[in-house]
Amino acid sequence: METLAFYLFAFLAVAGGILLVAFRNPVSSALSMVLSFVGLAGLFIGLNAYFVGIVQILVYAGAIMVLFIFIIMLLDLNDEKSIKFRSSSVVAGIVIPLLLVAQVLGVIQTGSQGEQNDFQEITTESMKKSAEYFVQIDEDKEALPREEQSAIYKSLTHEKSPKLPDTNLIGHTIFKSYNYPLQVMGALLLVATIGVVILSKRSNKQAPADS
């Protein structure tokens, strides 16, 4: 069942990628990229990373590609004509992907040499164990009643339907272990946003002066 789903979504992702390059119509290309993103999201969900998979659809397929299509439609791009490539760019286009493939093969080789990782299925018992771990790293919370424990603990030990709270775990990791890099990243993104606004404002002011 899981293997079948993996091959289905892997096929979707790869087929979307190939069609993206093969189509001449820009809108068709953009839509095949959406297909590829959906396939990738399926693979993430297959790995129990629901949050990452859903965000993949929400951000990439649902927002960024919509903007791409919006702009393609507004610019009214026609079908791309086949252009002649220079021999140097063809060589570069072959060598760089080959290097990447070699790297991936190398990683796979070293991975299989080491001892095999035993991936355990997520069960109610394994979730209870990790819930105890979460109580231990937050000091002296063990004595608290269930209502005052963290959301992660509550979700892991829910009596009817215990669930792996992957969203809460990601939040826990980002905001506790990597808080400082996150703040720096936020400042960087803010600078980029302000830069974009200022650049677009400037071109707006010049336009009426020219006419």
Add this chain to the structure above:
Amino acid sequence: MDTTLLIAAAIKIAVFIGITMSFVSICVIFERRFSAIIQDRVGPNRTMLPLSILGFKKDLALPIGGLTQPIADGLKFILKEDFTPSYVRKFFFWLAPALVVVPALLTMAVIPFGSPMEIAGDIIPMAVADLNVGPLYIFAIASLSVYGITLAGWASNSKYPFFGGVRACAQMISYEIALGLSIVPVIMFFGGLNLGHIVEEQVNNGWLLLPLWGEGLSVERWLMLIPLGISFIIFTTSIFAETNRMPFDLPECETELVGGYHTEYSSMKFALFFMGEYAAMVVGSALIVTLFLGGWSIGFGVDNLLPAGAWWVSLLHIGVFLGKVTFFILFFILVRWTVPRFRYDQLMNLGWIVFFEAALINVFLAALVIAYPSIGIIGVTIGFALLITATILLIIIAKGATKKPSATAV
């Protein structure tokens, strides 16, 4: 996977899609009758079997009033000529209606319709997929339906549908931001994204907007109603915009765009756009009910008195849930026939300048109320002063942005 769970999943998929589809047709009859009441008309109050075309003297009137009107409407759509203009982009023209309906039906998968049922020792949640990312899943899949509308406009290859498609695209992207930000306080309050757990919390501690029983009687909980109320207003309005319902139905604005993005569509393909809109409305109402009004819970502590897991309790809860959803559908229809349509720049200003900022401030307000026990009265005062300053600054900036006549309308 257990066989019981597998069979239960198959049954749940069939039943819940069936419920959604029948709600779509119920929406049609509600829309017609309710609008008739508002406008002091009669509306479709009888539907007849057209026996006269078979050679009989009289048509046969069914004794159930206008309830069969959706069947007549559906038959009309199916039997009409399906005309594809010669100048359209064929593949996308055919793909677009499906891309509108499918996401709307898929989003139904995570909504908990009723309390979990116990069958042969297995506890079966009354949602097709009891995901841990419920609201995010709905937003993600619903955001895919933009493609259907936009592609319909583009593939029609004519002027007005294209404008409609571009408008829909811009509108839905803009309101998705307000939609996502507005439920952040709700998620912060519950501390999780699992819709099933959210409803259970509301069963024990009072509905989100009605904390009258359980532990919901503390002062902080009542203070929490301010940010939650703001989120409720922003969320409901954004759902209107996301489903392209009346005050926000600029993409199909008849006075400017003929019929909008579905001008070139006929027959069942046209009907699919309608079904998509109504299905999105049903899911939107279901999400509002689940997050803010207790989902399937009867309320006032009655749920905990009933035997948990019994089949009739589950069915009762499903009935309560559908009743609440029906109430919201009627509300949607009431608004459609009461509020006139916005101008496009008003729509964009409301989305980007009012709702976006209000939702952002609301997140911090909710955080202050939640953090009160750990940061104390001094921390809350400082935070509140900062928040007020930020709000005043934002209002000044927003005033400056709205002064100029914006030419963003497409």
